[in-house]
Amino acid sequence: MQRITMLGAGLIGMFYTMSLHGRRSRDRVEVVYSRTAERARNFANEWGIPRHTDQLAEAINDPDTDVVVVALPNHLHEEAVTLAAEAGKAVFCTKPLGRNAAEARRMLEVVERTGVYHAYLEDLVYTPKTLKALKAVQSGSVGKVLWVRSRETHPGPHSDWFWNRELSGGGAIIDLGCHCVEIARNFIGKEIRPLEVSCWADTQVHPIDAEDHAVGLVRYENGAIGQFEVSWAFRGGMDLRDEVAGTEGTIWLNHWMRTGMELYTAVGEAGYVAEKADSDKGWLFPVGDEPGALGYHDMFADALDCLEQGREPMESFYDGYVVNAIIDAAYESARSKQWSPVELPTWRGKSNVESLSVARDFDDDHLLIKSERMPDGSEKLILRHKQSGEVSQRIVRK
């Protein structure tokens, strides 16, 4: 059993508590912090939490908790993580770890210097579908991963601070791109170094300083590409989709809309439908178990099991730091309109990895480029001569 301090009583504090207290869980939130005493009290009453406070340090130093969950706006992550690490408590931090890589690196340094357990709460790599897809990739079902495309788009966040670039660290890229980047890293292989980023970003709709739409490419050392597509200007709900393209197979994942439950209502649902649903009338896409579908249950199970068993969780502060470094490069690329290098002075993965390219021998003289079954039943082979490089075709009839 773990006794937990929850820092933040907003949207994610609510989802986290719902997941931690769900299914007769033995783990309990013992104290909650929110900026106002009234919100902290209401949240505590709603979720059966014994203590509440509007004092950050008091919540962190609560003598009866062992784990601190940071569910605060981005500009408060570093302060909260530092206080928790110095109090000697295990610290779990929501995404993005920092507003930039410098902040994330300092957070990594403080948890490592103090020796406290740390987990990066990147829920979207823990959705049941993603875990299943990762297993398929790891067992070789799709061959070598060439391209991962990850999209998170919705009509924009629910609180003022997200829209303030100073407090959040950016717009849709830092808020949503952090998920997409880490999803792609998981499929491509976290040990493969991200080298450079090319990114387009713009403020298409909202009167803000940060970007509300962006598309980026992250090039990895082995030649794989991670593609992120993020928007705060998308209409129709929250579009969470991933695609994995490998040398031997393909995976398509849809996490939030058209996933099996569709409900039409002419009169309206009169209230909440699902996170970031854009309407409560017409065709709707409700979600049966939101915390489960978003990965919170498996994420906390992994983070808490690993804490108790002395293992590293699937997502650590180091991962959060790498994500921030990739995002810094994306912002630089969007500004310069050039590919930007990913600056990773602290790199713990592999170096000088082999390229993904796979050349298949057809015979002693030729490599096989591809084969295709044609409408007349014949098989067409496209070949490349090993010495001359000449490309030719052969038709094989049964």
Ligand SMILES: NC(=O)c1ccc[n+]([C@@H]2O[C@H](COP(=O)([O-])OP(=O)(O)OC[C@H]3O[C@@H](n4cnc5c(N)ncnc54)[C@H](O)[C@@H]3O)[C@@H](O)[C@H]2O)c1
């Ligand atoms: N899928 C996910 O993993 C996911 C989803 C949503 C949010 N988040 C992350 O969780 C963190 C909190 O987001 P949220 O959606 O819960 O935010 P929110 O605005 O709903 O809640 C913020 C909470 O922090 C408290 N707070 C303390 N000081 C504050 C300040 N100076 N300004 C504003 N609030 C302050 C508020 O009282 C509130 O309890 C962010 O880092 C965000 O990126 C993660």
